[in-house]
Amino acid sequence: MEQPLKYLEQLKNHDWLISKNSQDFYKIATEIYLQLSQLSTQEKPPKIILAEREPVRFLASFIAACAAKCPVFLCNPDWGKDEWEQVLDLVQPDIVWGLDNINLQPSITNYPLPITNAIMIPTGGSSGKIKFAIHTWETLMASVQGFTEYFQLNTVNSFCILPLYHVSGLMQFMRSFITGGKLVITPFKEIESYQLLNINVSDFFISLVPTQLQRLLQNPPLTQWLSQFQTVLLGGAPAWDELLEKAKFYQIRLAPTYGMTETASQIATLKPDDFLHGKINSGHILPHAQITIDNLTGNLHIQAKSLALGYYPQLWKNPGNFSVDDIGFLDPEGYLHIIGRSSNKIITGGENIYPAEIESAIRKTNLIIDVCVIGIPDKYWGQALTAIYIPKHPNTSALEIETQLKNQLSKFKIPKYWIPLENLPYNAQGKINRQQIQQIAEDFLVNNTNLKNDFYRCRLG
Numbered sequence: 001m002e003q004p005l006k007y008l009e010q011l012k013n014h015d016w017l018i019s020k021n022s023q024d025f026y027k028i029a030t031e032i033y034l035q036l037s038q039l040s041t042q043e044k045p046p047k048i049i050l051a052e053r054e055p056v057r058f059l060a061s062f063i064a065a066c067a068a069k070c071p072v073f074l075c076n077p078d079w080g081k082d083e084w085e086q087v088l089d090l091v092q093p094d095i096v097w098g099l100d101n102i103n104l105q106p107s108i109t110n111y112p113l114p115i116t117n118a119i120m121i122p123t124g125g126s127s128g129k130i131k132f133a134i135h136t137w138e139t140l141m142a143s144v145q146g147f148t149e150y151f152q153l154n155t156v157n158s159f160c161i162l163p164l165y166h167v168s169g170l171m172q173f174m175r176s177f178i179t180g181g182k183l184v185i186t187p188f189k190e191i192e193s194y195q196l197l198n199i200n201v202s203d204f205f206i207s208l209v210p211t212q213l214q215r216l217l218q219n220p221p222l223t224q225w226l227s228q229f230q231t232v233l234l235g236g237a238p239a240w241d242e243l244l245e246k247a248k249f250y251q252i253r254l255a256p257t258y259g260m261t262e263t264a265s266q267i268a269t270l271k272p273d274d275f276l277h278g279k280i281n282s283g284h285i286l287p288h289a290q291i292t293i294d295n296l297t298g299n300l301h302i303q304a305k306s307l308a309l310g311y312y313p314q315l316w317k318n319p320g321n322f323s324v325d326d327i328g329f330l331d332p333e334g335y336l337h338i339i340g341r342s343s344n345k346i347i348t349g350g351e352n353i354y355p356a357e358i359e360s361a362i363r364k365t366n367l368i369i370d371v372c373v374i375g376i377p378d379k380y381w382g383q384a385l386t387a388i389y390i391p392k393h394p395n396t397s398a399l400e401i402e403t404q405l406k407n408q409l410s411k412f413k414i415p416k417y418w419i420p421l422e423n424l425p426y427n428a429q430g431k432i433n434r435q436q437i438q439q440i441a442e443d444f445l446v447n448n449t450n451l452k453n454d455f456y457r458c459r460l461g
């Protein structure tokens with residue numbers, strides 16, 4: 001029997017989907033599987049775009065596609081017109097599930113997929129192009145196995161508030177489905193309106209991105225609720241020290257993770273007991289992965305059984321090896337520390353600066369709600385350190401923040417320009433859009449040339 005079907009049968013009479021209908025899941029998955037297997041006997045398996053909104057339907061369709069060995073592309077029904085055009089053009093699907101009003105053109109370029117059972121998971125979006133990492137049932141299984149071995153668990157219960165088409169949500173489903181654990185699926189906004197808080201979550205894992213953790217910790221009943229979880233996995237974007245300290249203060253069993261779509265979620269994770277004992281890093285490497293660090297640049301190289309095979313439609317030339325933009329180190333006890341992204345590195349007056357350090361110092365002043373530090377091209381400095389921030393009070397001046405920073409940071413690490421905004425752009429995965437901020441800041445400084453001139457007068461004059 002095909003692997004996905006074996007797990008499906010095991011769950012047949014089991015109420016594992018909490019607050020949803022587990023029987024529906026079984027019924028839909030088997031029905032769609034039968035339809036797909038009939039189609040596949042006549043010709044090569046159809047390429048499927050999966051954009052169902054309804055979670056049970058999404059997951060049942062996903063399992064059916066995997067069991068029938070049809071290439072399946074996980075998609076966000078809420079992508080904009082441009083993104084959908086780009087995706088439909090790239091994929092040239094035979095079947096689209098979950099979108100209305102789609103006019104399917106007959107496939108023109110039919111990229112051959114050199115592997116069966118390919119599972120395409122989107123990465124990127126909102127800034128830049130959507131790419132699909134090519135995974136397989138086996139790479140996702142390797143991730144689940146590494147996870148259960150690392151946490152020494154037979155079953156994983158997951159509380160999923162992240163999107164299922166994204167690797168962070170999909171892997172929560174996979175961990176429950178494969179291990180016979182329970183699964184709760186609910187949108188974040190229902191948690192914020194206090195629904196579903198009556199489930200006993202003491203044997204559940206929940207995955208959050210940093211902005212969600214921040215929102216929950218601003219709300220006492222939700223903070224209390226969060227502190228009951230067995231483990232709170234945190235990932236998707238770098239967290240800041242103040243947020244981690246707050247989580248520790250409230251005794252949240254936090255597990256900061258490091259991983260990405262290409263590695264089928266986390267490959268390093270700090271265990272909650274280490275976190276509560278004051279460790280702040282990305283933890284030990286999971287057993288299915290290896291990380292080596294380039295001596296010269298500090299760049300991370302990843303090897304993992306869960307590694308994607310390429311970006312659709314291309315397989316990587318160097319399989320099993322993946323170099324990333326992240327810079328970090330492994331300490332003598334084997335804990336992974338991430339310093340930043342090499343592409344976000346700012347070089348100002350010949351000094352290297354990673355935004356995380358400066359952002360963390362600015363957050364500590366308690367004068368701002370949020371901040372992002374970037375480098376603006378500058379004739380004198382090469383790049384001028386620039387802080388884009390949301391002030392806590394409308395009358396907080398940049399000078400006040402600068403004054404506080406002077407006790408904490410060397411002079412060259414204090415931003416030269418300060419740009420107050422009402423909002424900073426984030427995507428659904430909690431990743432800040434630095435490209436967009438860069439554009440906003442450059443436009444702002446062009447339109448406020450006085451600011452630039454004043455600055456030169458006061459710094460150089």
Ligand SMILES: O=C(O)CCC(=O)c1ccccc1C(=O)O
Pocket residue numbers: 167168169171207208209233234235236237257258259260261262264265266267429
């Ligand atoms: O950023 C990504 O692409 C992966 C992020 C991710 O999977 C994740 C996000 C939040 C919490 C836990 C996890 C995880 O690795 O399991």
